[in-house]
Amino acid sequence: MTLKNRFNGLVDRAKQGQDHxxxxxxxxxxxxxxxxxxxxxxAKAHHENVEAKVDAAEDNASSAWSDLKDSWNTHVSKVKSDFSAKEAKLDAKLAAQEADLAESDASYAIDVALSAIEEAEDAVVYAIYARKYPDDLV
Incomplete structure (x- = not known):
């Protein structure tokens, strides 16, 4: 599968999410x-799949991507832990506050996803450029 096709898969997945x-x-x-x-x-299954791919490619990846992965994993773990702990204690008064927090987390996740899409686009364009550069030397 080409990088362009994989990037188009992001668009398709975003549309599925919007419909859902x-x-x-x-x-x-x-x-x-x-x-x-x-x-x-x-999400857990996808995360495990991505982790396996990242671990396999980590030697070739820049440290910035590794740092982003670590930061995101820490955030996801904290959100899941916080949500699980709070979910058991919810009452009517706290429900609105929990909804605000969930919306804030969702907003952050969307911002990270948009940033990741922009980074993916940049990386694909650079990969296309880098692939064409040797062709010009021949």
């Missing part, structure tokens, strides 16, 4: 809980 979020607006709480559980399982 629009549909979630009309779902009942129980259905949303199932979606949350499924999303957690899917």
């Amino acid at each position: 979020l629009e549909a979630a607006q009309d779902k009942a709480k129980a259905d949303l809980q199932q979606d949350v559980d499924a999303a957690k399982a899917k």
Whole structure:
């Protein structure tokens, strides 16, 4: 699979996410809980897959990407830990505060994803450029 095709996969996945979020607006709480559980399982599986790829390619990756990976893993662990601890204690008064925190975390995740997409685009363009450079030397 080419880098361009993989990047296009980001666009497709973002569209799927948008469609899923629009549909979630009309779902009942129980259905949303199932979606949350499924999303957690899917995110965990994807995370493990990415970890395996990153570990395999880490020798070739820049330290900045490794630092970003470590930082993101720390953030994800903290958010999951905090959410799990708080989820058990929620009451009506704290529900709004928890929703605010969840929205803040979601906003941060979106910002990180957008930044990652921009970095991915830049990396793909550079890879295309770097691949063409040797061709000019021949």
